[in-house]
Amino acid sequence: MAPKTQTRSHCRGVVEASFAHLLGLVRDNGRFVYAHRAGRPDVMLDGYNMLRHCGTLWFMLRALNELALPLAPAGRAALDRAVAYATGKFERPLWISEPSLALVTKGAVKTGGIGLALVMLEEYRRACQHGLPAAGLPGPEEMIPRLQTYALVQIADNDFLHKRLITDGTVLPFRSAFYTGEVLLGLFVTGCSDPRLLATTEALIARRYGVAEQSHWMAYAACEAAARGLIDAGRLTGYLTDLITAMIEDDAYRRRRMSTPIACRSEALTRFVGLCDQWPGRFPPALRAAALQTAAENMALQLGWYADGQFWKGDTDDKVQIDYIQHNATAFLNRWHID
Numbered sequence: 001m002a003p004k005t006q007t008r009s010h011c012r013g014v015v016e017a018s019f020a021h022l023l024g025l026v027r028d029n030g031r032f033v034y035a036h037r038a039g040r041p042d043v044m045l046d047g048y049n050m051l052r053h054c055g056t057l058w059f060m061l062r063a064l065n066e067l068a069l070p071l072a073p074a075g076r077a078a079l080d081r082a083v084a085y086a087t088g089k090f091e092r093p094l095w096i097s098e099p100s101l102a103l104v105t106k107g108a109v110k111t112g113g114i115g116l117a118l119v120m121l122e123e124y125r126r127a128c129q130h131g132l133p134a135a136g137l138p139g140p141e142e143m144i145p146r147l148q149t150y151a152l153v154q155i156a157d158n159d160f161l162h163k164r165l166i167t168d169g170t171v172l173p174f175r176s177a178f179y180t181g182e183v184l185l186g187l188f189v190t191g192c193s194d195p196r197l198l199a200t201t202e203a204l205i206a207r208r209y210g211v212a213e214q215s216h217w218m219a220y221a222a223c224e225a226a227a228r229g230l231i232d233a234g235r236l237t238g239y240l241t242d243l244i245t246a247m248i249e250d251d252a253y254r255r256r257r258m259s260t261p262i263a264c265r266s267e268a269l270t271r272f273v274g275l276c277d278q279w280p281g282r283f284p285p286a287l288r289a290a291a292l293q294t295a296a297e298n299m300a301l302q303l304g305w306y307a308d309g310q311f312w313k314g315d316t317d318d319k320v321q322i323d324y325i326q327h328n329a330t331a332f333l334n335r336w337h338i339d
Helices: 008-024 050-067 073-087 111-129 140-153 179-189 195-206 216-227 233-249 252-256 259-278 285-305 322-336
Strands: 035-037 040-045 102-105 108-110 163-165 310-314 317-321
Touching: 008 050, 008 073, 008 310, 008 322, 040 317, 050 073, 050 102, 050 111, 050 322, 073 111, 102 111, 102 140, 108 111, 111 140, 111 179, 140 179, 179 195, 179 216, 195 216, 195 233, 216 233, 216 259, 233 259, 233 285, 252 259, 259 285, 259 310, 259 322, 285 310, 285 322, 310 322, 317 322
Parallel strands: none
Antiparallel strands: 035 040, 035 317, 102 108, 108 163, 310 317
């Protein structure tokens, strides 16, 4: 299934086309056209999700920063509008005594949204350093610590609370398979090393949180912690070995014949290979090679549901959604970094 080569130029081409398509989906109010039929962005489908809005901007801003993409004034303004739309959803929870911010949708705060807002703002901060206009927005340097404060308040029983009411902090029973990894990643990427965070991460890793689920968000978070030297290296090595091995050996996700479940594993596998190169000597070369081969096979499959910067759902559904593009194109962005 794997192509003989996946060149850096080919990966870059997929990323650039995906970036351009998403940029064209930003509307005047900063919202994306959230979903449409493949090849028909004018055939808009219902729905919206602010976590996916932030995650999509994370990919776009990463691509802008890491590939040094040229951006016309209209494109710069569109990105700025999309960031402003997200930050316009920030509110201060009055039940937290310290200055804090939360991403609020329908009167509730999802902890995963805090993580994705953090990674988005970190890339926006980098983009502003390289000339992306801030257009009167509060600076990321002001917003990031306040989002971090909210996230740290959610630590409980060596994990995170996942959803609360903004009005009074009432904890809601909802749990997500994604939120813990997302918030860990956001905190690590923005430089948080609070002792409560590190102790919680150690406990999550010790009980192999996310391995059975093949969590790509936990793979990102663990790789970030390793790269920054935040957690015991031996524990991280064992954890990542288990997580990546699960993705290599159990490929049931491929049989679903949908692009995004495959893409999420590709993201994790390519990020892991990047860590192997960044953190040499920690993992067996055979594990790196197997991860890269599995990612290559996955990405060949992903291209079966791709055209013109658009990734659609799968064999039986041609819906294109912003997060489908985000996850699939991010795998190609991660792969672009690997020699």
